[in-house]
Amino acid sequence: MTAADFILVALALPLLGGLGIVLAGKQPNLREGVTLTTAALLFYCVLQLLDPVLAGQHPAVTLLEPLPGLPVAFSVEPLGMIFALIASGLWIVNSVYSIGYMRGNGEANQTRFYLCFALAISAALAIAFAANLLTLFLFYEVLTLITYPLVTHAGSDKAKNGGRVYLAILMGTSVLFLLPAVIFTWHAAGTTEFRAGGILPADLAPATVCLLLALFMFGIGKAALMPFHRWLPAAMVAPTPVSALLHAVAVVKAGVFSVLKVIIYVFGLEALAGATGWLVAIAGFTIVAASIVALSADNLKRRLAYSTVSQLSYVVLAAALLAPLSVIGAALHIAAHAFGKITLFFAAGSIYTAAHKTEVSQLDGIGRRMPWTMVAFGVGALSMIGLPPAAGFVSKWYLVSGAFAAQHWLALAVVLASTLLNAGYFLPIVYRAFFRPLSADAEAHPHGEAPWPIVVALSLTAAGTVALFFFPDVPLALARQLVVAP
Amino acid sequence: MSLLAHAPALQVVLPLVSAPLAVLLRHRNAAFAVVTAGAWAAFAAAIALWLQVGESGVISYHIGNWAPPWGIEYRVDRLTSFVLLLVSGMASIVLPYSRASIEREIPRELHYLYYAMFGLCLTGLLGMTITGDAFNIFVFLEISSLSTYVLIGLGRDRRALSASYRYLIMGSIGATFIVLGIGFLYLMTGTLNLADMAVRIRDIESSRPVLAALAFLTVGISLKVALFPLHQWLPNAYTYAPSAVTAFLAATATKVSVYVLIRFYFSVFGESLVFAKLPLPEIMLLLSLLGMFAANFIAIFQDNLKRLFAYSSVGQIGYITLGLSFDSFNGLAASIVHLFNHGIAKGAIFLLIGGIVAAGAKAGTGPLPLSFDRLAGLSRRMPLTCFGIVIAGLSLIGVPGTAGFVSKWYLILAAMDKGQWWLVAAILASSLLAVAYVWRFVEAAYFRPAADEVRREAPLSMLLPAWLLVLGSIWFGLDTSVTLGSALDAAQHLIGSKP
Structure with missing residues (x-):
């Protein structure tokens, strides 16, 4: 098979897997077997694309052409490669985790859950490989819609309201801001293809460029730039595997990935010079403000959600600095945050499954009962704060190097403040878990570690978080390609 | 080949024939078969026309071999064939659906009338689309409208009758406006053929009767289009009509009216008059x-x-x-x-x-x-x-x-x-x-x-x-x-x- 074939196979595999999941719906073991097999095959397919991309090729394929001059087409470039590797690789681990979590908590409608999950992964990969804005937008919307049943999985009033906020913000921003931005790009440039150096004509007025950038940045609601971040905490009503893979990895990364794509390939770093001051400010504000909210959140998943909001804006901030080094940092952070945050969510779900605890204040002494979980949590926390070896x-x-190079002191101050804040809301959890005595209530309800699939999954992602510190070669090589002229 | 040459006529004639046949047969299964066959034949004709227009451009068909502007001309261009495709295609899909649907919504003894009215409505809509003659548009409009009133009135809910009556009143006002507009145009140009009219209107386009005709036609057709605020007939009619009727009307009736509006604006009055001067x-x-x-x-x-x-x-x-x-x-x-x-x-x-x-x-x-x-x-x-x-x-x-x-x-x-x-x-x-x-x-x-x-x-x-x-x-x-x-x-x- 050629590389182009692998793109199509990678996109089609989760769909076929979804079909298999439905057919095997009555036999849970077979159904989960289908999910795991599909995930493994998918990762293999995506890996086949790595070598060509590292060698500087961009395998491409056109699927169809719904509007004249506007094909639905895919092309693998380094950034998409990073995103696709993370999404497909973590899907395997997450599937193992899902099995433990969904069975451990006796969740209903599991077939629908696994089906939507597979479809969401397919949409995320399509976003990763999108060769133009139309394709990106198409699958961006598909991803919103396909994750809606996952967010509202519980079917309760709370889930319904969470789903409403989720849909209203993600749909609202994409329809009101992103769509006109896409159409305007087509109107002005006559193409929506992603090209190194940007596609917008050079004679656009600076004010227009600024406005268009604003439409894109706020239109990509999945990047959770304030004030359009509320959907992310609302989405936490979903089962934890959804929060872990989708709302720490696939969906939110699709957001910041799109932000990077637009800044690098639609505008071009040079063309944006001087137009991103406000974006740095807003991203900086989001980083600090979300961290402050996280500091006061007692619900663990809510704290993690606000931490995600904050960390996503690192990527936006890094991209907005426009310095080559910071752009490398942005691309790397997509990978780094994915591993760290999925570990944290896995730990939160593990605690919920084993101990039925959801609040930070209930976690006193839990580290002694769930050592694997809480050590993994500690590793994830280190990665969030930005300490070695994570x-x-x-x-x-x-x-930080990029901010120095750009001599952007505000950005530096933001990163420094955020590091302290991150330490401020993650370290107390680790401290509680290991150094505070068990409460009387907890003494009366003994429990051990979560089911083994959960423990295996979170240990793997924690190991990955550390491994990425010692061996960042592949993502680094890919990220470097972004800023080297082709 | 000769059959294909007569596709424009067959487009309208086949469903037109199916309607009285349904009444004569007086049996719901037979009526269903005849009208559905008519609709499918019309769909086939529409596909043939669409392909033909793609190959050879505008088709002009002279009914009874009377050359226009004296005889009635059927004129099929890209837009016409596209709308024909929509209308006949929808009928071909809705009719098989009707069989099970009206079983539960319309008394059995009226089923054959339902099919007959459906056939007439389809004929009217297709005729309005394909004809190149102004008065012919009015005739087909009335055929489709009258049969629509009956179809809506067949609804099981008693409010269907008042909805139908209301549509009848407003639809008749609309039709009156349309015929007045066509009358003015005939008065000023002496022709009913749309293409001919378009040529003759150029010299007199600012004259008061032509402007009055434009106004009458705009308001009249807008009523049938259900352009806000002339839409009041629509919500009740759609709500209380039998389900199959609602689906067919929603997909086709207002659309054909829009088509007629486009036809008059762009092919008769011309953009310069409609959009630049007014x-x-x-x-x-x-x-x-x-x-x-x-x-x-x-x-x-x-x-x-x-x-x-x-x-x-x-x-x-x-x-x-x-x-x-x-x-x-x-x-x-x-x-x-x-x-x-x-x-x-x-x-x-x-x-x-x-x-x-x-x-x-x-x-x-x-x-x-x-x-x-x-x-x-x-x-x-x-x-x-x-x-x-x-x-x-x-x-x-x-x-x-x-x-x-x-x-x-x-x-x-x-x-x-x-x-x-x-x-x-x-x-x-x-x-x-x-x-x-x-x-x-x-x-x-x-x-x-x-x-x-x-x-x-x-x-x-x-x-x-x-x-x-x-x-x-x-x-x-x-x-x-x-x-x-x-x-x-x-x-x-x-x-x-x-x-």
Whole structure:
């Protein structure tokens, strides 16, 4: 098979897997077997694309052409490669975790859950490989719609309201801002294809460029730039595997990935010079404000959600600095944050499954009962703060270097403040878990570790977080390609 | 070959013959067979014409070999063939569906009359589209209107009669205006042939009678189009008509009226008169916007699902007339392609709603199980129906990957061509209203607890045609060679050249 074939196979595999999941719906073991097999095959397919991309090729394929001059087409470039590797690789781990979590908590409608999950992964990969804005927008919307049943999985009033906020913000921003931005790009440039150096004509007025950038940045609601971040905490009503893979990895990364794509390939770094001051400010504000909210959140998943809002804006901030080093940092942070945050969510779900605890204040002494979970949590926390030996350190290093290179002191101050804030809301959890005595209530309800699939999954992602610190070669090589002229 | 040469005549004659035959046969099965055969034959003729126009351009057919402008001319260009395709295609899908649907909604002894009226209505709509003669348009308009009044009146709910009566009054006023307009044009030009009229009108286009004719025609046709605020007949008519009738009318009747409007504006009066010398585009723009916002907004608060989507139709017609008011290549293309895209999406929705009615009638839950309380938890009882409504609803919203997105893209492109940024914002904001009413259905069907969870889908003969249209609204969002290709061709033909 050629590389182009692998793109199509990678996109089609989760769909076929979804079909298999439905057919095997009555036999849970077979159904989960289908999910795992599909995930493994998918990762293999995506890996086949790595070598050509590292060698500087961009395998491409056109699917169809719904509007004249506007094909639905795919092309794999380094950034998409990073995103696709993360989404497909973590899907395997997440599927193992899902099995433990969904069975451990006796969730209903599991076939629908696994089906929507597979479809969501397909949409995320299509976003990763999108060769133009139309394709990106198409699958961006598909991803919103296909994750809606996952967010509202519980079917309760709370889930319904969470789903409403989720849909209203993601649909609202994409229809009101992103769609006109896409159409305007087509109107002005006559193409929506992603090209190195940007596609917009050079004679656009600076004010127009600024307005268009604003439409894109706020239109990509999945990047959760304030004030359009509310959907992310609302989405936390979903089962934890959804929060872990989709709302820490696939969906939110689709957001910041789109932000990077637009800044690098639609505008072009040079063309944006001087137009991103406000974006740095807003991203900086989001980083700090979300961290402050996280500081006061007692619900663990809510704290993680606000931490995600904050960390996503690292990527936006890094991209908005426009310095080559910071852009490398942005691309790396997509990978680093994915591993760290999925570990944290896995730990939160593990605690919920084993101990039925959801609040930070209930976690006193839990580390002694669930050592694996809480050590993994600690590793994830280190990555969020940006300390070695965790992946977050590498991306933060590039981000800070980029800010130095750009001599952007505000950005530096934001990163410094955020590091302290992150330490402020993650370290107390680790401290509680290991150094505070068990409460009387907890003494009366003994429990051990969560089911083994959960423990295996979170250990793997924690190991990945550390591994990414010691061996960042592949993502680094890909990220470097972004800023080297082709 | 000779048969193919007569396709324009067969297009109208076949369904026309099927209607009296149905009455003569007086048996519902025979009537069904005859009228369905007529509709399918008409669909075949429409496909043949569409292909023929693609090969050889405009077809002019002289009825009885009387040369125009003395005889009646049937004239098929790209736009005509596209609308013929929509109308006859919808009839071919709705008729097989009708059989199971009217079983539960219309007394058995009236079934043969239903088919006869359906055949006449189809004849009228096809005739209005294909004819190149002004008075002929009026005749076919009356044929379709009168049969429509009967079809609506067949509804089981007694309010169907008053809805039909109301439509009769307003429709007759509209028809009167149209015939007055045509009369004025005949007075001034001495011809009824549209092509001939277009030539002769050039010298006298600013004369008062011509302007009066334009005004009469605009108002009269707008009534049939249900352009806001002339839409009052529509919500009740759609709500209380039998399900199959609602689906057919929603997908075709207003669309053919829009076609007639486009025909008169672009092929008779000419753009320069309609759009440059008169404030008509401004008026139409304003009314379209009002329709898009008011009707879509009212739709959100309806308690009857059929009524909800009826108001949504008024809003969607606003998009079509908005595209017209731009008087640009992209705007006209958006209008034409939305005729089709909205037709199939709304047709699908009303067909599926008919399935809900049928399943409700079978379970003995009363006549109209369409209030939101009754819809609670419907997805457990009718998963396929509910999912179909959601997908077609996504097309109404204009989600990418659906047919509605294609229309929206061109509509916004047209607004950008004009540099009207506030209009871009308005179009997008109004599509969010569509999200609101579609999601009202989603929340009722999927999240509210169901009274009972026994699976009770509509019969297959109703689900299949409906799902054909549902899949169509996905298909035509991804492969637009037929729809958008026709619309761009037609727009180019009407406006002259690309911008």
